[in-house]
Amino acid sequence: MFAARLGSSNSKPATTARHLHQIHAFVIKTKLLPSPTLPMLSPKLVASASENLSHVCHILKHLENPDLCLDLCNSIVRTLSSTCKISSNGNHLISLQALVLFQEMLVNGVVPDNYTVPHVLKACAQSRALGEGMQLHAYSIKSGFLLSNVYVKNTLMRLYAVCGLVNSVEAVFAEGCNRDLVSWTTLIQCYVKMGFPREGVMAFFDMCNAKQKADEMTVVVVLSACSRLGDLSVGRKLHGYIRDNGVNSDVFVGNALIDMYLNCGDADPARKIFDEMPVRNVVSWNSLISGLAHQGEFKEALKMFQKMQRTGLEPDNITLVGVLNSCANLGLLEFGKWVHAYIDKNHIEADGYIGNVLVDMYAKCGSIEAAYRVFQGMKQKDVYSFTAIIVGLAMHGEAKRALEIFSEMPKMGIKPDEVTFIGVLTACSHAGLVVEGKNFFRDMECVYSLRPQTEHYGCMVDLFGRAGFIDEAEKFIKNMPIEPDASVWGALLGACKIHGKVELGEGVMKKLLKVEPDRDGAYVLMSNLYSSANKWRDAVKLRKAMKEKNMKKTPGCSSIEIDGVVYEFRKGDKSNRKSKEIYKLLEGIRSLLNSSFGTDDCIILI
DNA sequence: ATAGGGTTAG
Known part of the structure; x- marks a missing residue:
């Protein structure tokens, strides 16, 4: 029966684990794997080999000519590397299996070829199996593959990149001189993804100096670096490079250009590129919508969303994050509620990014209880979720609840960050909790190793100032280890206004004007201070001076939403x-x- | 047969 299955060219290919067992038994008996067997191993069987690797290894052991199995081994390893998904458990096992098979190959005299090591490395990269990958690194050096085969080099760089080991990526890149465009792109991508976009751009210039021409994939990565840096001048140069070097402007390149221009603050070319794109996908719309929102063009972002809907293209989670963010900043509760209903209707979970931005939207739109309900319903709460609700509660004067939720964080194993403390300190400030605020401020550095920024100092000055401890606020500013900025002086001037400290206010105004010379904030606060102290003449004088200086005005604007239409009102x-x-x-x-x-x-x- | 791509918060 085995012989029939193995020998006859008419028999169906082996497809199940049972067939593999049969082959295994046959091989043990005869010490021979007839050559017609190899093509008979169907892809399905190769897939099942991941669960029956011991049989495959035994087969290898019992073969007289194991080197005939190179193709089989390669395809098993390839299947392992293409089937293992990044998931919480089990994936490590798959890459381990790839490595086990690889070791068995070596032990049994199956000599790996150019395809074997990249496949095994890919399996390691997909399951983040760094230890196994490092063993392969050693093997690649010893066998000479690392220097002779650029695929080995690139897949090894990729492995270290997904594990976040920038130094190792650099080291592999620098080794030898067999680098190609993929090596450069992987290096640049690694820099950008790990938060070093400047290094990414510099590596791109190095690449140009090395006379290596970029292609679509490379320019996309470098554009994303410019976007993160907000470096419009390099971004424009790159746009020129794309035109001059015949880089094909595919949908990826177009999307990356839109994202770059918007994040660098130049909306016009972004819109032009978007309008002229022959093919647009959901990412094109997302880049435009979230880019406009990032620029503070929230109304425009929502207009584009409505336009997107008219095209019939389905928004995804990223679209909805941009839309909800815009609703939050415009205070459009009804629009936000509609998006929430859309999320429910389409069985999108109000969790993760979406949950966090829903919490923020409801809080900013004044519906703090709805924000709280979404927060409570979230299964995956992270530092962003906690910060959104804490800041929201603080803004609504719910200091006690804000601090209660803050105290939940350590129990959930979530470490607060700088923004969380803005919420905590604001809560204290609004509730007049001076002692508590001082303790939190101290804990920031002592317990959480977070260095307070000027905004935190501003919160503290506000806390002292509102509570009437103006002297303490002044002392606090004097002892600051960093240069006070507008948020700090503004808080002190605000305190002067509340407590009618005209003379001190005059001095603080000068300080505020020094750090913020072309904004009207100092003048507005000070003239209000004069007015509240009944010094009308001084107030008028200041208003006049303000008009003459043509300062940047902080726009005072209110809006209402009726039947989905937003009406804005300015003074x-x-x-x-x-x-x-x-x-x-x-x-x-x-x-x-x-x-x-x-x-x-x-x-x-x- | 094998390698590198864009968009998401507080």
């Missing part, structure tokens, strides 16, 4: 279609208020 803005009626109504309210309370009690700015 003095008459662009609304119904502005005449609106102003007439406002005039009515004003005169009503005046007759009820008198002008001194109520000032409405229109």
Whole structure:
């Protein structure tokens, strides 16, 4: 029966583990694997070999000419490396199996060829099997493959890159001189992914100096480095490089260009590229929508989302993150709720990125209880989830709840970061918890090894200042190890305003103007301080000076959302279609208020 | 037969 199956060219290929057992038994009996057997090992059997590796290894042991099995071994290793997915458990075993088979090959005299080692290395990279990969690194040096076969070099670099070992990637890259475009791209990509985009760009220039021409994949990676750096000048150079060197502007290149231009603050070319793309996919839309949101162009981002929907293209999680982020910043609760309903309807889990941005959206739109419900329902809470709800609760004056949730973090094994402490300190500040705030500030460095930034110092000055401890606030600024910035002086000036400290305020205003000379913040705060101290003449003088200096105004803007349409209102803005009626109504309210309370009690700015 | 690509928060 075995002989029939193994010998006859008419028999069906072996497909199951049972067939493998039969071959195994036959080989043990005859010490021979008839050559027609090899083509009969179907892909399905090769796949099942991952679960029956011991049989394969035994077969190898019993063969008279094991080297005939090189192709079989290569295809088993290839199958192992292409089937193992990155998952929590079991994957390590698969790469281990690839390595076991590889060792058996060596022991039994199957000489690996150019394809074997890259396949085994790929299996290691996919399952992050660093230890096994390092053994292969040693083998590659000894056998000479590392220097003779650029695929070995590149797959080894890839393994170290996915394990985050930048130094090892550099070392393998630098070894010998057999590097090609893939080696360069892998190196640059590794720099960018590990948070060193500057090094990535420099490596690209090195590559150009080495007379190596880039292709689509390389420019995409370098563009992403420019995007992360916000380096428009290098980004533009790269755009020129693409045109001059005949790099094919495929959809990947187009998307990377859109992302680069938007993150570098130049929206026009991004839109132009988007409009002129012959093929667009969901990533093109995502790059545009999240890029616009990143630029603060939230309304534009939402407009593009609506346009995307008209094309019938389904948004994915990344689209929705950009959309919810825009809703959050515009305060569009109804729009945000609609997205939440869309998420539920499409069975997308309100977890991870999506959950976090939902929490933030509800908190920023004033619906703190909805934010809390989403937070509670999340299974995978991380530092972003906790920070979003803590900052949200702090902004809503719910200091006690914010601090309670903060105290949950260590129990869940989640370490707070710098932004979490902004929320914690804001909570303390709003609730007047001076002692607690001081303790948290101290813990930041002592317990969590987080170096406080100027924003944290600003929170502390705000905390002391609001509570009336102006002297302590001043002392605190004097002892700062870093240069105080606008957030710090602004907090102190705010405290002067609350407590009517005119003279101190005048000095603080000068300091604030030094670090922020072309913004109107200092003037506005100070003139308010004068007004509240009844120094009207000084207030008017300051307002006049402000007008003359043509300063950058912090835009005061309110918006409402009616039936999905956003209406924005700015001070003095008459662009609304119904502005005449609106102003007439406002005039009515004003005169009503005046007759009820008198002008001194109520000032409405229109 | 084998290697390198873009978009996501507080």
